[in-house]
Amino acid sequence: MSLNDELAAFYRSRSHEIPAAAHEVMKRADRDFAASGQAGRALNVGGTAPRFSLPAADGTTVTLDALLADGPVVLTFYRGAWCPFFNLALRALQQRLGEITARGARLVAVSPQIPDESLSLTEKHELGFPVLSDLGCDTAKQYGLSFDLPEELAAVYESLGFDLQRVNGGHPHTLPIPATYVIDRDATVRWAFVDTDYKTRAEPSDLLAALDDLT
Numbered sequence: 001m002s003l004n005d006e007l008a009a010f011y012r013s014r015s016h017e018i019p020a021a022a023h024e025v026m027k028r029a030d031r032d033f034a035a036s037g038q039a040g041r042a043l044n045v046g047g048t049a050p051r052f053s054l055p056a057a058d059g060t061t062v063t064l065d066a067l068l069a070d071g072p073v074v075l076t077f078y079r080g081a082w083c084p085f086f087n088l089a090l091r092a093l094q095q096r097l098g099e100i101t102a103r104g105a106r107l108v109a110v111s112p113q114i115p116d117e118s119l120s121l122t123e124k125h126e127l128g129f130p131v132l133s134d135l136g137c138d139t140a141k142q143y144g145l146s147f148d149l150p151e152e153l154a155a156v157y158e159s160l161g162f163d164l165q166r167v168n169g170g171h172p173h174t175l176p177i178p179a180t181y182v183i184d185r186d187a188t189v190r191w192a193f194v195d196t197d198y199k200t201r202a203e204p205s206d207l208l209a210a211l212d213d214l215t
Helices: 003-017 020-036 064-068 084-095 097-102 115-125 135-142 151-159 204-214
Strands: 053-055 061-063 073-077 106-111 131-133 146-148 174-176 179-183 189-194
Touching: 003 084, 020 151, 053 131, 061 064, 064 073, 084 097, 084 106, 084 204, 097 106, 097 204, 135 146, 135 174, 179 204, 189 204
Parallel strands: 073 106, 106 131
Antiparallel strands: 053 061, 073 179, 146 174, 179 189
16 A cells, blocks of 8 residues: 555544534635645755755754765655654654665654654654754745644644644744655755645655766
8 A cells, every 4th residue: 555545544543533513614624735836845856955954853953965975865754743744654654764864864743843842752652863953944935835733723733632732833824835855965856745745755766766867
C-alpha cells in the first residue's frame, strides 16, 4: 500500500469521529484554500532554496548550508505532531531513511512547533533525522508555504483539543502547507511536492526516484 493509500484509508476510518458541523467547516476551508492558488505560488522546481538556520530538537542549530555541504537535502515541512496524517507520513519517511542516506542525501523536517514538542516527537518515533523548529513559520514563509488559519477553522481545531497556542509558541494560527523538496548541493530545487490538501503527502518512492535522477 502506498503512503497516500494509507492516508486515505485512515481518513475514511476516522472522519466519522469529527462532529458534522466541524467537518463541514474543515471541508469548506479545504476548498477555499485550494482555490487560493497558494500552492502554485510556493517555491518549486528550478527555484533556489532559501537558506535557514533553525534550532533542532537536541538543542543544536542546523543550517541549510551545513546540510548541503554533505550532499543533497530532502526537506519536508509539516504542520505538527498533533496532525495524525503527518505522523503516518513521518513513519513512512523513517522507514525509508536508510535508502535516502544511501543516496548520499540528508533528510530534515521543519515544523512551527517549539523545540520541546519536536524533542518529544523525535523520541516517540525514534527518528534518525533532525526535526527543526520554525516558530512563526518565518522559514516556511520564505518558501511560500506559510498561511493563517481562518478563524472558524482555528476554533474547530481548538474544540478538537489541538493546543496550537502552546505547541506553536504563541503563533496558534500560522501553519505551513505540507511540502517536500529535494534540494541539490547548489541549493537548486530539483523536485517538489506542494499540496494544500493536508491529507496528501509526497510518496517516499517518488522522492527516492528524484534523488536517483540527481546522479
